[in-house]
Amino acid sequence: xxxxxxxxxxxxxxxxxxxxxxETLVIELGLSKALELQQFELHYQPQIDLKTGKLIGAESLIxxxxxxxxxxxxxxxxxxxxxxxxxxxxxxxxxxxACRQVKIWHEMGFSDSVIGVNLSAVQFTSGNIExxxxxxxxxxxxxxxxxxLELTESIILKDADNVLEKVHNLKQMGCRLSIDDxxxxxxxxxxxxxxxxxxxxxxxxxxxxxQHNQDDDVIVRTIIQMAHNLGLKTIAEGIEDPATLELLxxxxxxxxxxYFIARPMDQAAFYEYLSALE
Ligand code: C2E
Ligand code: MG
Ligand code: MG
Ligand code: MG
Numbered sequence: 001x002x003x004x005x006x007x008x009x010x011x012x013x014x015x016x017x018x019x020x021x022x023e024t025l026v027i028e029l030g031l032s033k034a035l036e037l038q039q040f041e042l043h044y045q046p047q048i049d050l051k052t053g054k055l056i057g058a059e060s061l062i063x064x065x066x067x068x069x070x071x072x073x074x075x076x077x078x079x080x081x082x083x084x085x086x087x088x089x090x091x092x093x094x095x096x097x098a099c100r101q102v103k104i105w106h107e108m109g110f111s112d113s114v115i116g117v118n119l120s121a122v123q124f125t126s127g128n129i130e131x132x133x134x135x136x137x138x139x140x141x142x143x144x145x146x147x148x149l150e151l152t153e154s155i156i157l158k159d160a161d162n163v164l165e166k167v168h169n170l171k172q173m174g175c176r177l178s179i180d181d182x183x184x185x186x187x188x189x190x191x192x193x194x195x196x197x198x199x200x201x202x203x204x205x206x207x208x209x210x211q212h213n214q215d216d217d218v219i220v221r222t223i224i225q226m227a228h229n230l231g232l233k234t235i236a237e238g239i240e241d242p243a244t245l246e247l248l249x250x251x252x253x254x255x256x257x258x259y260f261i262a263r264p265m266d267q268a269a270f271y272e273y274l275s276a277l278e
Pocket of ligand 2: 059150180
């Protein structure tokens, strides 16, 4: 009997593994067609100024509307897209769509709102990121200061001269730059200076428990102080309750983003959200 149940367990495990492998395969195969089939969409999560409570813009977050698997989150397909090189084409689409959207928000009366765009390290090592950004801006007729490019430490850590040069060129064009998920990787003060970013996005890992975890609280306060001393702004990600929001306000964190303020919304829902603010 032990043997039988062992075999069942094994078979169950095997099937689960097969299912996971299948899903990966489905993602890999489908990814190459997803762009031309227009299966990607951007969702938008509002960001507010903590002093005034006013909307400052939104971060764009990609989703893949798969015919069989439903809405697939970026963490499931972006790494695959990076591996197979598709991220360059997908990233180009994201930039174009983001520029078109922020143009519409401006036309709706939110003329100062900025759109956040996540960039992958691969977009810096293959493809011409400056040209892609320049073309997307020109095509949509928006100025560079209306987009905020979110860089990750994996981009910064490449630290190749040409990556640094590309980031500088984007800054020179007028794009705003932020460091996403700040505090998690090998954060170093040196690169903040070298890369001339405008803002640090404090990783949600520190925000989540800062009310109850003394270490997280100290880390968050230290990041805010350090950023301000360097002339940088801070935004906290992943705020899920009013107490955390108040705490961050009392620490003079500049901006906020999280489920407590608003969840990421599809285009139609975001337009409604904007309309309700007016
Ligand atoms: P990220 O840039 O750090 O984005 C923040 C993530 O936290 C988003 O997950 C967002 O939905 C989620 N989030 C926001 N507020 C809360 C909250 O209060 N609580 C919790 N638990 N989560 C919150 P999402 O949309 O699944 O995106 C995951 C990651 O995928 C992003 O992390 C980013 O690294 C990547 N990504 C998303 N869109 C793009 C894109 O267009 N291009 C690239 N290269 N990467 C992207
Ligand atoms: Mg981001
Ligand atoms: Mg982040
Ligand atoms: Mg993240």
